[in-house]
Amino acid sequence: MQDMNKMKVVVMGLGYIGLPTSALIASKGVNVTGVDVNEEVVEIINRGSIHIVEPDLKGLVYSLVNDRLLLASSRPTDADVFLIAVPTPFKDGHVPDLSYVESAISMVIPYLKKGNMVIIESTCPVGATENFYNLIKKNRPDLEDCFYMAYCPERVLPGRILYELEHNDRVIGGINPESTQKAKGFYSLFVKGMLHETDAKTAEMCKLVENAYRDVNIVFANELSIICDGLGIDVWTLIELANRHPRVNILRPGPGVGGHCIAVDPWFIVHKSPATARLIRTAREINDQKPLWALDKVKVAVTDYLQQHPDNTASDITIACFGLAYKPDIDDLRESPALEITRLLAMQHPGPVLAVEPNIKQCPKELKELPDKVLLVPPEVALKRAQIAVLLVAHRAFSEMPMAAWDNVHVVDVCGVFH
Ligand SMILES: NC(=O)c1ccc[n+]([C@@H]2O[C@H](COP(=O)([O-])OP(=O)(O)OC[C@H]3O[C@@H](n4cnc5c(N)ncnc54)[C@H](O)[C@@H]3O)[C@@H](O)[C@H]2O)c1
Numbered sequence: 001m002q003d004m005n006k007m008k009v010v011v012m013g014l015g016y017i018g019l020p021t022s023a024l025i026a027s028k029g030v031n032v033t034g035v036d037v038n039e040e041v042v043e044i045i046n047r048g049s050i051h052i053v054e055p056d057l058k059g060l061v062y063s064l065v066n067d068r069l070l071l072a073s074s075r076p077t078d079a080d081v082f083l084i085a086v087p088t089p090f091k092d093g094h095v096p097d098l099s100y101v102e103s104a105i106s107m108v109i110p111y112l113k114k115g116n117m118v119i120i121e122s123t124c125p126v127g128a129t130e131n132f133y134n135l136i137k138k139n140r141p142d143l144e145d146c147f148y149m150a151y152c153p154e155r156v157l158p159g160r161i162l163y164e165l166e167h168n169d170r171v172i173g174g175i176n177p178e179s180t181q182k183a184k185g186f187y188s189l190f191v192k193g194m195l196h197e198t199d200a201k202t203a204e205m206c207k208l209v210e211n212a213y214r215d216v217n218i219v220f221a222n223e224l225s226i227i228c229d230g231l232g233i234d235v236w237t238l239i240e241l242a243n244r245h246p247r248v249n250i251l252r253p254g255p256g257v258g259g260h261c262i263a264v265d266p267w268f269i270v271h272k273s274p275a276t277a278r279l280i281r282t283a284r285e286i287n288d289q290k291p292l293w294a295l296d297k298v299k300v301a302v303t304d305y306l307q308q309h310p311d312n313t314a315s316d317i318t319i320a321c322f323g324l325a326y327k328p329d330i331d332d333l334r335e336s337p338a339l340e341i342t343r344l345l346a347m348q349h350p351g352p353v354l355a356v357e358p359n360i361k362q363c364p365k366e367l368k369e370l371p372d373k374v375l376l377v378p379p380e381v382a383l384k385r386a387q388i389a390v391l392l393v394a395h396r397a398f399s400e401m402p403m404a405a406w407d408n409v410h411v412v413d414v415c416g417v418f419h
Pocket residue numbers: 012013014015016017018035036037038041085086087088100103104107121122123124154155156157158260261
C-alpha cells in the first residue's frame with residue numbers, strides 16, 4: 001500500500017456509513033473527497049458540520065474539514081480508491097433497488113485509472129459486485145482489466161459507528177485474489193479489527209445472512225407471543241422459564257421488526273433464491289404482519305374500555321402510543337413498526353391519538369401529515385390525557401417511570417416494558 005499521506009480516496013454517499021467512514025479514513029492523514037448528490041449535505045459538511053445524529057462525529061468532521069483532509073463535493077475526482085456507500089433499498093415486490101449503486105459507479109467510471117480500486121460497502125444481493133465489475137470493464141476497455149474491485153460490507157451499530165468502524169472485524173471479498181489482497185491492505189490502514197479474506201459472493205451473502213439470522217430469531221419470539229396470547233399464557237414468564245435451559249436463548253417479542261437492515265436485507269436472499277429461502281421469507285412475512293396483531297390488541301382494549309364505560313363512545317377515548325423508534329433508546333424511525341402502528345391507529349381510531357418519543361424533538365412527517373394529526377407530547381401529558389396507553393418500544397425512559405404513573409390508564413404492552 002502506498003504512503004497514506006499521498007493516497008486519495010473518494011467516498012460516494014455521505015450518509016450514516018459514508019460520512020463516518022470518510023472521517024475515519026481522513027483522520028489517518030488520507031485525503032478524502034466525500035461525494036453526495038444532495039447539495040445540502042455537501043454544503044453542510046464543507047461548513048464543518050454534519051446532517052446526521054452520531055456521537056463524536058461533528059467535532060471530528062469539523063477539524064478534518066478545517067485541516068483540508070476532508071472535502072465534500074457533488075462530483076468525484078481522481079483518486080486511488082473509490083468507495084461506494086449509497087442506499088440499497090428494495091422496490092415493489094421486495095426487489096433489490098441497485099439504481100443508487102449503479103448511478104454512483106457510473107459517476108466514478110470516467111475518473112478510473114489503471115491500478116485504482118473500487119470497493120462496494122452498500123449492502124448488495126449476491127452477484128452484484130461481479131455485475132458492476134463487468135459494467136466497469138465494458139465502459140472502460142482502455143483499463144485492460146488493470147483495476148481492483150472488492151465488496152466489504154458494513155456491520156456498525158448506529159450510536160457507536162465511529163468506534164465500531166475501527167474495531168469491528170471486516171469481511172473482505174475481492175472479485176479476484178489480487179483484489180482481496182489490495183482491499184485488505186487498504187482496510188488495514190484504518191481498521192483495528194481482524195480482516196477476513198473471502199470472495200465477493202461470499203462477502204455479499206455474509207452481510208445478508210447476518211441480518212436474516214437476526215430476523216429468523218426475532219420471528220420465533222414474535223410468533224410465540226401470538227401463540228401464547230391465544231392460549232392465555234404470559235409470554236414473558238414463559239420465555240424467562242424456557243431460557244433457564246442452558247442451550248435455549250429466546251429473544252424478546254415486540255411490535256415487529258424495523259430499521260433499514262433486518263427488515264430489508266433478508267428480502268435480497270429471497271429474491272435471489274425464491275424456491276429455497278422458505279424459512280427466511282416466512283420470517284419476513286410474519287415479522288411484517290406483527291404490527292397488525294398489535295393493532296388488534298389495541299382494538300380489543302378499546303372494546304373492553306367501552307364495555308366498562310357504557311356512556312362513552314370510541315371518540316371519547318384518547319390513545320397514547322409510547323415509543324416510535326424501531327428499537328429501544330435510539331431516535332431512528334426508519335421502517336419502524338411502532339411508527340406504523342401509531343400511524344394506522346391515528347387513521348382508524350375516531351378519538352385523539354398521542355405519540356410519546358423521548359428521543360426525538362419533532363413529530364415525524366408521517367404523523368404530522370395525517371388529517372387528524374398526532375401530537376408529540378411528553379409522557380406525563382400523555383398519561384394525564386389518555387385512557388389507553390400502548391407500549392410499543394421498551395425505552396429506558398418508560399421502564400424507569402414509577403409504576404404508579406400507569407395506574408390510571410389501561411396498558412397494552414406489546415414490547416415488555418415491565419419485564
Ligand atoms: N446505516 C447503517 O447502520 C448501515 C449498516 C450496515 C450497512 N448499511 C448499508 O450501507 C449503505 C448506505 O447506508 P446509509 O445508512 O449510509 O444510507 P444513507 O441514506 O444514510 O446515506 C446515503 C447517501 O448517499 C447519497 N447518494 C445517493 N445516490 C448517490 C450517488 N449516486 N452518488 C453519491 N451519493 C449518493 C444520498 O444522498 C445519501 O446522503 C446501504 O446499502 C445500507 O444498507 C447501512
